[in-house]
Amino acid sequence: MIHPRPSPIAAALYTLRDLEVDVIIMHGPAGCCFRTGRLLEDEGIRVITTAMSENDFIFGAGEKLSKTIREVYETFKPENIGVVGTCASMIIGENMKKVVKEADVDSNIIVVETHGGFDSGDNTAGAILTLKAANKAELIDEDEVKRQTQMLQKATQLEKTRGMAKGEYIQPNYGDNKVKVANMIIDALNVNKKVSIVLNAKKETSYLFADIMSVPWSKYYPDNLPVFIANTDENIGLPYIKHHATVVNSNVDKKMDYITGGLDEYPVTGIKAQTILEDEDCDVTIVLGVPHAVDITKVPGKTIAVTDGPRLVKPLMDMGYDYVITELDAHSKTLGAKNIVESEFASTLRGLLE
Structure with a gap:
């Protein structure tokens, strides 16, 4: 290492x-x-x-x-x-x-x-x-x-x-252009393609990664809402972690379609999300937080990873993700947070939708 x-x-x-x-x-x-x-x-x-x-x-x-x-x-x-x-x-x-x-x-x-x-x-x-x-x-x-x-x-x-502990040196990479990727998602929804958004986040970082789920999708696409999949089980983990899950579930644009587990179970909830994604057969899938927990080679359609690690960009691309977006300083932005925190990618989506 x-x-x-x-x-x-x-x-x-x-x-x-x-x-x-x-x-x-x-x-x-x-x-x-x-x-x-x-x-x-x-x-x-x-x-x-x-x-x-x-x-x-x-x-x-x-x-x-x-x-x-x-x-x-x-x-x-x-x-x-x-x-x-x-x-x-x-x-x-x-x-x-x-x-x-x-x-x-x-x-x-x-x-x-x-x-x-x-x-x-x-x-x-x-x-x-x-x-x-x-x-x-x-x-x-x-x-x-x-x-x-x-x-x-x-x-x-x-x-x-x-991930980042594989051993070899990984050059930091800040991923794909957020406007380009956001436009691709919007274009897909505009022609009634099926989009899924997967939150597979670690503890309090869910406050930042879940921001994409708080974009007003129901306002712009009431008849073609994205599928929401999240590791926000409110009954798993320490009280502190359960509280985060409750806050996220209460502040996103729509009810979660699938719950994969708790916010401290991100290493395994990606496996359950992967199974759901295979059945949903979406045209576009966005995986937020710890996207390398999902074997994306088994997921149909275009795939987007959203991570907080510049050194995770290359491993995620090597895994097979079509696009990788970076959200820097997720930990420092969410420590002490009491509600969802604005992310750059979600902000880009909001700006393009308005």
Whole structure:
């Protein structure tokens, strides 16, 4: 793997966000995962650092961690605190569990012993460790840990076989012209061709990718509405994720025709979407979010992938997509969002339809 990839530390932070902890303490240098921490504050989570220094890398920083835990408790009175390791604290063998126990504060503390140098190199390792720690803290049950672990392992396999973690260098590519592709979709609808829109998105990124489904299709094509397929099951996942699904379902242009699963099941919901698409036999299909989870070679008609990764454009084209559109910074645009966020491609469609 020669591309920079999200680290297990960042994955642990996002998973603690999904668990709705009140405060996260990063036991490491002040700059570790700085951008992720700042973005998470848009979600209302307070992210604190123990700010380890060079001296701490040699002699340890247990007292710093203990002091930080006590200060966090006195300042915020949080119900749940996440304590996350970093390369600095984990490589020197800092005993965070011991420090947390000795800090003796009246909060539920989830200790995640993770760092960026795991042998697997997979960011999902940090998420899995967080789920196991949350189970020990009695925030989730074992069945939910097993289900999410299976999804995370499948997500890793998906990236390694079809995505950005395949191994070879992939030149960033910003995909096809949005106006050209949007006109192709509109032209198809104008002559009564059948169009399907598939949302196969990851968690909160659904707020951006679902924007195409909030285009007023019913206003312009009341007799030829696109088929809506989405992984927005409101009964699957943590409450935080279920809420996202409910918001999306409530704010699109029409009721979903098919629900393929939950927003944290994107590695497998693409398979169900693919089966539906084979039966629907559409002239044009748009797949949003994680389009490489759909084996597009088995889908009839023209196909369009909408992704947030410039390094995913080539793999998606290699898979057989006719067009690939990029939506940049989906994660940063949707962190802290409470409703659907405008996407460039949906905005282009709206402008051409008006």
